Amino acid sequence: MYPASFEYYAPASVEEAIALLERYGDEAKLLAGGQSLIPLMKLRFASPRALVDLNRIEGLDAIGEDDGHLAIGALVRHKDCERSEALRGRYGVLGDAAPQISDPIVRNLGTVAGSLAHADPQGDWGSALLAAGAHVEAVGPGGTRTIELDELFHGPFTTSLEPTEVVTSVRVPDPGPRAGGTYLKLERKVGDFATVGVAVHVSLDNGTVRRAGIALTAVGPRNLRARTAEEALAGATLDDDTIREAAELAAEAAQPRSDQRGSADYKRNVVRVFTERGLRKAAETAQAA
Amino acid sequence: MTDTALESGALTRSLTVTVNGTGRSAEVENRLLLVHFLRETLGLTGTHVGCDTTSCGACTVLLDGVPVKSCTVLAVGVEGREITTVEGLAGAGGLSPVQEGFHQEHGLQCGFCTPGMMLASTALLAENPDPSEEEIRWALSGNICRCTGYQNIVKAVQYAAAKMKEAS
Numbered sequence: 001m002y003p004a005s006f007e008y009y010a011p012a013s014v015e016e017a018i019a020l021l022e023r024y025g026d027e028a029k030l031l032a033g034g035q036s037l038i039p040l041m042k043l044r045f046a047s048p049r050a051l052v053d054l055n056r057i058e059g060l061d062a063i064g065e066d067d068g069h070l071a072i073g074a075l076v077r078h079k080d081c082e083r084s085e086a087l088r089g090r091y092g093v094l095g096d097a098a099p100q101i102s103d104p105i106v107r108n109l110g111t112v113a114g115s116l117a118h119a120d121p122q123g124d125w126g127s128a129l130l131a132a133g134a135h136v137e138a139v140g141p142g143g144t145r146t147i148e149l150d151e152l153f154h155g156p157f158t159t160s161l162e163p164t165e166v167v168t169s170v171r172v173p174d175p176g177p178r179a180g181g182t183y184l185k186l187e188r189k190v191g192d193f194a195t196v197g198v199a200v201h202v203s204l205d206n207g208t209v210r211r212a213g214i215a216l217t218a219v220g221p222r223n224l225r226a227r228t229a230e231e232a233l234a235g236a237t238l239d240d241d242t243i244r245e246a247a248e249l250a251a252e253a254a255q256p257r258s259d260q261r262g263s264a265d266y267k268r269n270v271v272r273v274f275t276e277r278g279l280r281k282a283a284e285t286a287q288a289a
Numbered sequence: 290m291t292d293t294a295l296e297s298g299a300l301t302r303s304l305t306v307t308v309n310g311t312g313r314s315a316e317v318e319n320r321l322l323l324v325h326f327l328r329e330t331l332g333l334t335g336t337h338v339g340c341d342t343t344s345c346g347a348c349t350v351l352l353d354g355v356p357v358k359s360c361t362v363l364a365v366g367v368e369g370r371e372i373t374t375v376e377g378l379a380g381a382g383g384l385s386p387v388q389e390g391f392h393q394e395h396g397l398q399c400g401f402c403t404p405g406m407m408l409a410s411t412a413l414l415a416e417n418p419d420p421s422e423e424e425i426r427w428a429l430s431g432n433i434c435r436c437t438g439y440q441n442i443v444k445a446v447q448y449a450a451a452k453m454k455e456a457s
Contacts, residue, residue, distance in 0.1 A: 010368070034363070035361055042341070
């Protein structure tokens with residue numbers, strides 16, 4: 001399979017990339033890792049007139065602490081996250097998600113920011129980063145804007161990004177020292193999309209929950225936040241009853257559909273079980289910190 | 290703007306890469322995939338097209354030492370970089386330890402997945418010279434052997450690891 005013909009640009013700066021996006025509008029696509037875009041182009045689901053390759057832009061490939069946030073640059077690959085010490089402990093929801101994405105070879109190229117911009121409802125990063133309360137920084141002709149992930153995802157493969165904007169960084173607020181989380185994914189085999197994924201991220205304050213983030217993969221038209229479950233946890237102690245109640249609420253928040261990967265009932269049940277397991281692990285990490 | 294950004298409207302581009310240690314240049318279509326550049330432009334048919342959908346790993350090559358699926362990489366995207374294909378594994382002294390391992394341990398049946406398996410294994414051993422069985426299976430989990438010859442593939446990598454240890 002071959003992509004349709006396109007013009008190719010490899011700008012050396014974000015400003016140049018934006019100038020190209022201004023020239024081509026929604027006829028341009030940005031290329032980062034290409035592990036979703038190139039298959040789409042081969043299948044002719046995407047046939048951009050111009051491809052703007054971000055890989056020659058320097059300074060977008062770092063993971064680091066920045067102003068109370070963990071900042072993940074637009075060219076950070078899944079593999080970088082899998083290996084990063086910074087994504088363990090209180091950022092465990094991210095460190096646990098990374099090695100479960102696709103397969104080890106795809107992870108060498110695919111990027112975190114690209115995954116968010118692609119907005120596949122079966123994408124793992126969307127849930128892990130929603131749970132962690134992340135936002136993206138998008139740069140366009142008018143400057144930089146912050147987009148909360150909840151506002152970024154509109155529906156399947158659609159986001160609130162303008163055609164002239166480039167996501168330059170994904171930023172996760174520091175949850176404080178007593179925090180933990182994990183990502184649980186059910187997949188039929190390595191490299192498959194999630195049947196169900198659940199991301200859990202909890203921060204504690206004097207033994208009670210300061211903030212809880214729970215987000216669900218592949219059980220809705222986009223990565224979903226289980227808000228009622230998050231609210232039930234806020235201010236609570238993470239005991240068995242609270243955890244079980246939150247897991248029930250998360251299962252209710254899911255919007256699964258029956259398909260070849262499982263029935264809707266089955267998927268909803270997996271959400272419940274994974275939320276419960278995830279909260280127990282998150283509590284363990286947060287309390288041990 | 291860079292010169293590339295000024296080449297408005299062009300559907301082809303001149304490409305220079307290093308393949309198995311040798312500089313190669315060609316005028317290529319922007320849409321040309323790396324696997325087709327290797328197979329058709331350069332005639333290096335050791336890299337196989339399997340699923341063509343980023344699933345099977347038969348087209349795995351090393352990009353600056355890192356395994357990638359060449360059916361999902363644009364040739365123009367690897368300008369200036371180094372590619373290693375299965376044709377580049379053997380040295381002046383003969384087969385590489387990984388190739389020898391696949392030979393000795395019968396790590397192939399039909400052989401279709403073998404180039405990708407050997408490149409992924411080569412990258413693993415460069416980074417982790419003494420992997421556990423689980424680490425080998427994990428590193429090769431993006432490469433599918435449809436003959437299901439995984440036991441011997443794992444043994445082949447273990448053979449190569451032992452051989453490299455001996456030599457060092």
